[in-house]
Amino acid sequence: MATVAEMREKLRRPLAAELAAGCGDRVVAGGVERLLASPLAGPFPGVREVLRGYAELDGVARAEALGRALELLDGQEKAAKAPRPARTIKQAVPAAAPGERLPPDAEVGRLDTGPGGARKLQSLGLHTLRDVLHAYPHRHEDRRALPDLDAVEEGLKVTVEGRVTSKSRRTPKPGMLILEVTLETPAGGRVRASWFNQPWIERQLKEGARLVLTGRVKKFGRSVQLAVEHLETVEDAKGSLSTGRIVGVYDSKDGISQEFLRKAAHRTLQAVPLDDYLPAHWRRKYRVTDLGDALWGIHFPADEEQLSRANHRLRFDEYLFLELRMLLQGEDAVLQGKRFQATGSDISTFEDALPFRFTNAQRRVLLEITDDMRAERQMARLVQGDVGSGKTAVAACALYLAVRDGYQGALMAPTEILARQHFENLVGYMAKLDVRVGYLVGAMTPKAKLEMQTRIAEGEVDVVVGTQALIQENVRFDNLGLAVVDEEHRFGVMQRRKLLAGRPDVLVMSATPIPRSLALTAYGDLELSIIDELPPGRTPVETKLIQDTHRQQAYGFVMRQIREGRQAFVVTALIEENENLELLAATQLADDLRVILPEARIELLHGKMSAAEKEHIMERFRSRAFDILVSTTVIEVGVDVPNASVMVIENAERFGLSQLHQLRGRVGRGSAQSYCLLIAGEHSKKTRQRLKIIEGSTDGFVIAEADLKLRGPGEIRGTRQSGVPDLRLGDLANDTEIIEQARELAKHILAHDPKLEHPRLQYLKGELQSRSHSVAFREVI
Missing domain, CATH: 2.40.50.140 (Nucleic acid-binding proteins)
Structure with a gap:
């Protein structure tokens, strides 16, 4: 006679096969219900009860029932194998009594979701009732x-x-x-x-x-x-x-039905008190509905109007908590800073020393900067501007204002090439103003470094330009008042903090056009200024989209430009983030071009070169030692080669629109008409439509908005590093107004209560902590 264990296995096998075969009730002769009527299922009444009426269930319900039956069989088998003397009883999470109210942080096991319900929710990453409430339908x-x-x-x-x-x-x-x-x-x-x-x-x-x-x-x-x-x-x-x-x-996976998830959401909404962490006067001011209406409305809307109200409120909340988190993490933004005079006459003195006049956009941004510099609170401002819009001149003026008040200034760039260029620009701007400009990078000799570090520490340098060498432990400023960080997203958070240890005012510059909505979230701890006007006299770069079948004609045009005394960049696309393949492809391209264009002098720049080697090649290119630079990497943002009039981008479809615009900005920096040739290796209609956006516009912010809508937010500023979470409902391409309102409220809250200590803010503070996955952040508040 078969043992119970043998009968359990004989029953388990066909049930598992039925589940694997798609629950069609065809694996067992006569169906699952005939199997359950046999003596084989006698010792397992729980399994028979779970699978009662199997033939009448739909496919999803069958899968659920089979899963529960197999759980029962497996559980009984484990219980039978457990040594009896050592038997322990696992304390289950007590289920809530009917009608009992549960806190949002209660475990999902407290909810009556049927056998195996808690396990299903946990397998989807939903561990608390708050998780269930905010697992919105997609x-x-x-x-x-x-x-x-x-x-x-x-x-x-x-x-x-x-x-x-x-x-x-x-x-x-x-x-x-x-x-x-x-x-x-x-x-x-x-x-x-x-x-x-x-x-x-x-x-x-x-x-x-x-x-x-x-x-x-x-x-x-x-x-x-x-x-x-x-x-x-x-x-x-x-x-x-x-x-x-x-x-x-809802987002789900095999074996977890939509009906189950809807019931779980419904029971959670009934069990959890939906008290609102936003007081009524704030809700009225920002025209958002109450939390209960929003949560019921996102899960079980009565009509389209309630669904719209719910979506608006919950998007507002996402951005509010994001902005609060960013402002609290960016603790430098709420510290006391330096207080500068920053007079209008000093600005005029600086402008008079320039070979050009500021544009209206530069003046507007300078006014925003000087308002911050005069305030007691530390300035933390991002200045965005397209290539050639004059960000460096604005930053130089701010540095001059700091020096006039007896402070030092620092400008940190991500590469030595850019640092050298900024140094030369600042020397040119400040030559007539009696400002001492220093230079400090890693490639300097130990003796030169020590000499510059000594001059900085003793206050003999007014403005120092450099790379990460500025934040080495042996660099001491005498009285740092203003720190300018160029392309800040290329530095780590801790690197920036080292430069800011003395609480200087902070100005961040970026030539990467970022849509306003994305800048407000990715740079939530910084105020935003945009230079949205180019200086007069700049000729827009002419852009042409070319299929790779016409590559020969494209390089024929490049050669005509070289014969007229110009130079050209040729950039190859990333190849699956594999540097070796990139190098191989770029080397092959350079060899091919030497055959196609025998008159041209061609050099190669690639990612495996040292910083010194790259700088040497760029210096030779600037001094016209060769005609075409083939590069495997994105040419440094901001690098000037005024004589280069052509940018050729191979396999342009592999780049984002904003990347293409950045590359195009490497030419058109001199007085001659410049050109950008986009060579597309893919000929689909979708690719042509996307690349036509670049061909038809030279406005970096328009292009960035289009890129955001086409590609999503991506990793601007390294979102993993800066703590920007995935937005469940937020749509950065269209939510600028909501983001600005949420940011306004977040700043208002923290201006009046920086640590959220007021009793009326305790619920808001608890919700903020609960939504924050970082233990370090929870400790901030």
């Missing part, structure tokens, strides 16, 4: 029953209610079953509904039955057909969470 379907489908477009998913007037059953070939019914709608229309290979549905398809069906519409002449995805009887549909309403569709 889309919504309108499953309110339509009176008629005659006017509905083909392919749409709709819900229809009606009475079954006829049914049929077909097996066009072995292994295929098609069930069909004709449904008469309340408006008198007729709809044919069909199911493929779902025999368990047949019992519900009785003539006269009133059904609510959801599926996609197909049209054959005047005939309307529905490929059914969800079925309920009219009686069951009353009060249903899955039909007769606007229904949320």
